[in-house]
Amino acid sequence: MLETSARLLRLLSLLQAHREWSGADLAERLGVTPRTVRRDVDRLRELGYPVNASPGTGGGYQLGAGAELPPLLLDDEEAVAVAVGLRTAAGQGIEGIGETSVRALAKLEQVLPGRLRRRVSALNAFTVPMLRTPSTQLDPAVLTELVNACRDSERLRFEYRDHGGVATRRTVEPHRLVCTERRWYLVAWDVDRADWRTFRVDRIEPKPPHGPRFPPREPPAEDLAAYVSRGISTGAYATEATIRLHVPLAEAATVVGPMDGVLEADGESTCLLRTGAASLDYLLFHVVMTGFEFEVIEPRTLDDRMRAIRDRIDRALHRAQEPSRA
Structure with a gap:
């Protein structure tokens, strides 16, 4: 037996x-x-x-898939990976996922062998996550609805609120969901505008029924992560710039995230940063705060702003060196 x-x-x-x-x-x-x-x-x-x-x-x-979820078998590495993943998900910003992750983690740790429980506990005790907490909470039901529409190549109807809170009705052919460290984005073909668009998921309110199905299109880019990064860090702003950073690409990537701009290789010791901001001053502040040596490729008006700020700083330093007036 x-x-x-x-x-x-x-x-x-x-x-x-x-x-x-x-x-x-x-x-x-x-x-x-x-x-x-x-x-x-x-x-x-x-x-x-x-x-x-x-x-x-x-x-x-x-x-195959059944009507109910049967017990699963996990090897040691899979069990540890699931436990660590559940701990991470417990602190993230998808509404309802945190509590559900804690319950699932409790069930898993209850049946983990002692040797694996010690590994998971050590990972939890001696690591400190530096994960940004999203400013908005996501409804997991909405996320699931979008994923299913992408999977089934089914047209999606929803109400979308722009940055100013203005709502419009959209009909799209969803392609993929892209997750940054703080937000989720839907990449989809906008049927009415006949073009690819990127939508923040926390601004989407689905309006079923959805459908019909559609033949999948060629994606807007091979690298969807870079495509979304370009849209949210550069294309969304009136002021755009191309900056040459005097550090290798790998080093720049440790500081510049996907929401900050798009990095491109430019030789062994330099790379290009394409980014955007609400104004030249904000853009310059963002570049200076990377801590890297840099030069402006475009726009040339950014050079004028740097000179003006340099002169203002020089005057401030000069005043600081003057004897105080009683």
């Missing part, structure tokens, strides 16, 4: 690898006959695991 139970767990672990197995391959892996494999598959089905079987020479067994 113990041998049979162990074999069932081994079979379940193989099926959870998300690939189709032939009966002969499973029999070889488990060291049993194909007939025993068929009996074990039937036992798994009796326990509620939906094991699909396709006949023929190209057929085999595959674990």
Whole structure:
């Protein structure tokens, strides 16, 4: 009986690898006959695991989706990764996810072997996350609705509030969701505007029914993360600039995040930063605060602002050196 139970767990672990197995391959892996494999598959089905079987020479067994979530088997590394992921999610800004993550983590840690529980506890005790807390909370139901529409290539209808709070109705063909350290964005083809658009998810209010389905389009860029970064850090502002930073790209990336601008390689010891801001002064402050040596490529008007600020600082320093007047 113990041998049979162990074999069932081994079979379940193989099926959870998300690939189709032939009966002969499973029999070889488990060291049993194909007939025993068929009996074990039937036992798994009796326990509620939906094991699909396709006949023929190209057929085999595959674990499918059922009406209820059956128990999952995780190896040591997977269990630790899930536990750490749940701890991280517990502190993030998706409404309802934090509490749910804590409950799931409690269940997982209850059944973790002692050696794994110590690993998870050590990671938690000796690491300090520096994660920005989002200023707005996301409804996980909205996030799920958007993900499903992307997956099913189904037109999406929603009300969208712009930066000023003005709401418009949109019909889009959703492509992908992109997550930055603080916000989620939907990249979609705007049907009425016949162009690609990026939407902040916390400003989206779905208005079902959705549909119909659509044939997927070519994405607006191969690197969607860079595409969204360019839109939210540069294209959204009236003032844009290209700055050459006198540090290698990898070093600049440790300071300049995706919401700050887009970095491009420019030789071994320099890189280009394309960024934007509400004004030249804000843009200059942002660049200076990186702490890197730099030069302005464009716009040239930024040079004039730097000279004006330099002169103002010089005057302030000169006044500070003057003897105080009684």
